Amino acid sequence: MTNSIDEIAGADLILAIGTNTTEAHPVISLRIRRAIQRGAVLVVVDPRKTELAELAHIHLQIKPGSDIALLNSMAKVILDENLWDKEFVESRCEGFEELVEAVQGYTPELAEELTGIPADSIRQAARAYATVGKATLLYTMGLTQHVCGTDNVLAAANLALLCGQIGRESTGINPLRGQNNVQGACDMGALPQFLAGYQPVADETCRKKFSEAWGGPIPDQPGLTVGEMMQAAIRGSIKGMYIVGENPVISDADANHVEKALNNLDFLVVQDIFLTETAKLADVVLPAASFAEKDGTFTNTERRVQRVRQAVQPIGNSKADWQIICALAEALGLPMRYQNPEEIFNEMAALTPSYAGIRYERLEKEGIQWPCPAADHPGTSILHQEKFVRGKGKFHAVAYLPPDELPDRQFPLVLNTGRRLFHYHTGSMTLRTDLREICPTEQLDVSVHDAQCLGLNQGDRVKVISRRGEVEMTVRISETVPRGMVFASFHFPEAAINKLTNHARCPKSNIPELKVCAVRIEKV
Amino acid sequence: MSDITCTINDKSVTVPRGTTILTAAAMLGIDIPTFCHDPELSRYGGCRICVVEVKGWGQLPASCVTEVREGMEVYTESEKVLEARRTILELLLANHPDDCLTCEKTGACRLQEYAYRYGVRKGAFPGACHAYPVEADNPFIMRDMNKCILCGKCVRVCSEVVGRSVIDFSFRGFHAKVATPLDSGLLNAGCVFCGSCVEVCPVGALTEKQRIGKGRPWELDSVTTTCPYCGVGCQINLLVKEGRVVGANAAGHGVNGRHLCVKGRYGHGFIHHPERLTNPLVRKNGQLHEVTWEEAIQEVVRRFGRIKQEYGGQAIGVLASARITNEENYLLNKLARLVLGTNHIDHCARL
């Protein structure tokens, strides 16, 4: 997030794109509610009538995958009606002409055709966003999990720049991250092209800094992303994998393909707290301690580094992940010895400028938001206040691109996937708690209209079939999905919805198009 | 805004205009008892346990809703005040069940605390007790309205903070009760089991099913940590007894304050789940078998060593995790690039 969670409550307008906040980030939704109580306008862009959409003053019920058409058209309205922030654009941005050119064709009428949103609603939303004092833009995977995911985000950023809705309190472009430490994993260099702190591995100076500190060479070519690793495993160029605390067989797009890839490896090690579907395929399974059994830090969606503290001893003979990694390094001939996680943190902070000023003792009372470059720096709640990281904020010309797989006669429905309130990710944790009692199985949300056409009743068992696989599920007739769309979560291994999803990826970020694929339904 | 100076228990304090007596007293470190007051919720002034004496005033005002005035002289524990508080407590106790021995709230109950503080026993007013059935239609929250003192905090938190208005006052007088619409139960009333109502309830009317019999408040260690689920990063306390996590509540600070969602508050059962992996496993003849750590590590070293020797480090891929700590992700990054010699490291950031 460019801004902080608390600031959401102070916004005059909240533009929420593809975020089911009340279910996926419940505590953030409390801030949205508070903003509404204060009189803020809520604009929700979502194909589904989520609970958040019910709260919205304007719900733009968009056709899945057409966000760029909407956002470009909003930019055009703002330009045509002269509502943009000239001072901000002149002093802080570049590439304005390219933006003007790129959005020229996107009249609200054309956008209406592409998005299914009435042209007047697009105008209304655009005017509201451009003219309020403080507008914050929130988004999650509904915006990013598309073949044009990166461009979707750029189109949203264009809008924020154009209206100067960034770099001030209660504004900004704010991705709400889905997992406890997904921000931290990225920050720590668990990415093929970056070392810790987004220092490019292809950059010689950065590489040199790390290899000197670590005492050995680092390969200079950026590595493969998870999707590419799976492809490489199928081709046979990746022979061995070490998977820690992930369950790609359930979580990744086109699960059958992932399973095939993992089965094709010579050697697979999985480290987890349960025998997950992925661990079942492993040659060696290493038992890890859970969050309650170790010390460390997580970094939340607002870049806040917070302590994780040990409450109980590791269960059985399980060990904290850091201890297992050290044991492996030692046995592989390059010892890494640390007394405790704090020592690891300090080594990392010395190599990572944005974490340089953070120490455990500073985190005792509350977390610190990076960048925190020095021991006396308070941390940063709002990014880009004076200038952008690269100097000027750049407009990017982006164009509408339809989803990779659209419904056709054989597969007439769009499958959309996401999360539910009572469960988390692949369910390996929540399905082993009392949460299972309250939400025991996954159900497929089907619209009233489609249910009628297909002769389906509440509770019917159906097969959902895509070009890549099929799963069986129970039907829930629901007002939340529009006609032509069905929805399910990926929390339940017994209804592994990612067997169906499309592994087509955004070429820039490699994110799979989990939000749109074509399916058909058959009664069983 | 101008400041106002007044005295409380003969100590002088200067506060901004609009400050309540309760808040001004807190600034002096003077604790005034409250049931229905909550700084995060709208002012209610219903329970009257917070009354104080103001010199020159005929009646005892409720300190949670009365703002200080210039020169005001306030007494928070005068004889008149104590008498009023004792009467309120006697009335509350008159129709409160005699259940402190087994009540989950014992040790953290305000009614108990104030009865002790003011030396009030049950019995002065023989009152009729309610006989409502205890509501436990869900795995998380028990509602025993026989113990409810009608402070209304649960009603306000659910509508003002959580925004759901699942519960409200119904009926009047002796029959007044906090209930779901048509008394249909939380499950049917759209409750999301965030537990904020339990967090604010001052007595044993709302308690947690998971914690029944699992330990008294004073037996529990509380360890503040970060929720393991979504990216909001709520601060939670894990409540530990004899090496087991028996409950969780909101830490009261951080992004979430006293609020959590159902996952953070009630989703910790996996920690001690019998299916936790407790020993390393190695596949032999197609089956996974429990082995020692030594054997498992040796197997990994042998197999990765062979792959590295034959095909180079580039034939190995590492998936780090959005679930583990920063320190661990950093080490995996180091292990992959330095020890295994591969930049193929990623995690499911895109999911």
Ligand code: SF4
């Ligand atoms: S658990 Fe949350 S939603 Fe349910 S009644 Fe209590 S405050 Fe309201």
Ligand code: SF4
């Ligand atoms: S249930 Fe608890 S919080 Fe709600 S009104 Fe009764 S005593 Fe107050």
Ligand code: SF4
């Ligand atoms: S309590 Fe709920 S909202 Fe808070 S971090 Fe945990 S899962 Fe997210």
